[in-house]
Amino acid sequence: MSAAQKISYFGLIRNGIFGENPVFRVALSLCPAVAVTNTLKSGLLMGVAVFFVQVMANISISIVRKLIHARIRLPAYILIIGTWVTVANLLLAAYEWPIYKEIGLYVELIVAFAIILSRAELFASKNEVVPSLFDGLGMGLGFMFALGAISFVRELLGNGALMGYHVVNTHPVLLFALPMGGFFAVGLLMGFFNWIDIRFFGGHGASGAGH
Amino acid sequence: MNFKEIIKITLNLVMVFLFAGVILALVYAKAEPQITLNKKVEKENALKALIPAAANITSMGTYQPLEDKTAHYYKAVDAKGNVLGYIAGSYSKGYSSILHMLVAVGTDMRVKAIKILDEGETPGLGDDIHKKYFDDRFKGKSLDQLVVVKDVDPTKIQAITGATISSKACTKGVRAGVKFIMKQYGVGGQTTGAMGNAAAACPPAAGSGSNQPLKGVK
Numbered sequence: 001m002s003a004a005q006k007i008s009y010f011g012l013i014r015n016g017i018f019g020e021n022p023v024f025r026v027a028l029s030l031c032p033a034v035a036v037t038n039t040l041k042s043g044l045l046m047g048v049a050v051f052f053v054q055v056m057a058n059i060s061i062s063i064v065r066k067l068i069h070a071r072i073r074l075p076a077y078i079l080i081i082g083t084w085v086t087v088a089n090l091l092l093a094a095y096e097w098p099i100y101k102e103i104g105l106y107v108e109l110i111v112a113f114a115i116i117l118s119r120a121e122l123f124a125s126k127n128e129v130v131p132s133l134f135d136g137l138g139m140g141l142g143f144m145f146a147l148g149a150i151s152f153v154r155e156l157l158g159n160g161a162l163m164g165y166h167v168v169n170t171h172p173v174l175l176f177a178l179p180m181g182g183f184f185a186v187g188l189l190m191g192f193f194n195w196i197d198i199r200f201f202g203g204h205g206a207s208g209a210g211h
Numbered sequence: 212m213n214f215k216e217i218i219k220i221t222l223n224l225v226m227v228f229l230f231a232g233v234i235l236a237l238v239y240a241k242a243e244p245q246i247t248l249n250k251k252v253e254k255e256n257a258l259k260a261l262i263p264a265a266a267n268i269t270s271m272g273t274y275q276p277l278e279d280k281t282a283h284y285y286k287a288v289d290a291k292g293n294v295l296g297y298i299a300g301s302y303s304k305g306y307s308s309i310l311h312m313l314v315a316v317g318t319d320m321r322v323k324a325i326k327i328l329d330e331g332e333t334p335g336l337g338d339d340i341h342k343k344y345f346d347d348r349f350k351g352k353s354l355d356q357l358v359v360v361k362d363v364d365p366t367k368i369q370a371i372t373g374a375t376i377s378s379k380a381c382t383k384g385v386r387a388g389v390k391f392i393m394k395q396y397g398v399g400g401q402t403t404g405a406m407g408n409a410a411a412a413c414p415p416a417a418g419s420g421s422n423q424p425l426k427g428v429k
Binding site for chain 2: 036038039042064067068069071072075076079080082083086087090091093094095097105155158159174177178
């Protein structure tokens, strides 16, 4: 990631969405990518919650990066992430009650999302506040994009619906609404984005956990 | 690790804890009253939505639909004091969670409406029990019609495709509520079993429920 310092802010955001997309390229946080993506709505809402936590965690970790002793940096990062997750959870419960009822259970699990800790360790702890902010924005958007794409496929195939509205009137493929369908959807989309990368951008495709 | 490092690590952690604590305390102080209000409003709205014509819904006491689960039951009256129906809270054990629901029963001892307040069933499958299309299947059913079937049958409860266990659990909870209300307010006042066993007495499999004797009701 040392080259990242020379990349523009726009490049950082692009990197988060395409170059190092948390789910499709780096293959991190696949658990939520399967758990909360059976409907488009919950997928996108989860993406928004992760976006908030990723940005706030990146900023705060970047601010305190020189004060934290290397030996306890991970517990300190987890604590900071946990704080922002709790904040997101409380705010959702207070001001967006219907949404909280839908995804509240999963929001608390954001603490353990690998992608957030990964960006804290790999980027925010080594960079200034502003680049960290943009890295957080990019990764948050990338995660939201990934969850949106997976849940789009799964709700369409598994329920024949989008955002809860029926769009196709055929017998749905129940498999895609079940957890194992999540793995299929993630795998197929990952392959699709690899194909685009290799075919049009001359890349080598993702190998998973590219760090 | 020397003494200086230990001090630094300790200070680090104390600092992070302090900041996290302050942020959380501020957000919590701001959010908590709103969250409590949300919960209260939700419950009141749910009660009101079940019997919209009611002018007053008052809690009449508690009973036990499941072991170690206590639910309130309510009486709904209109502005003149006529009884419109009863609402029983109810719990039942689902596929992956405890279902918490409200069951509105009319004076004719038929289900008026149900509302799932809380569940943690499989998203996209079992959690369809809180959707209108499924809840509507309970409307107008009497106790002996509250039986889960897998085919299209408007006189029974048709299970959700791929979520038979959740459908059965939901029906079980509704049965427990209806049974209790019948026992309290039904004509003839049934006396079978302790009220704590209301849920346990439900049929374990589809079809067997209709064979249960229903003595003295109506």
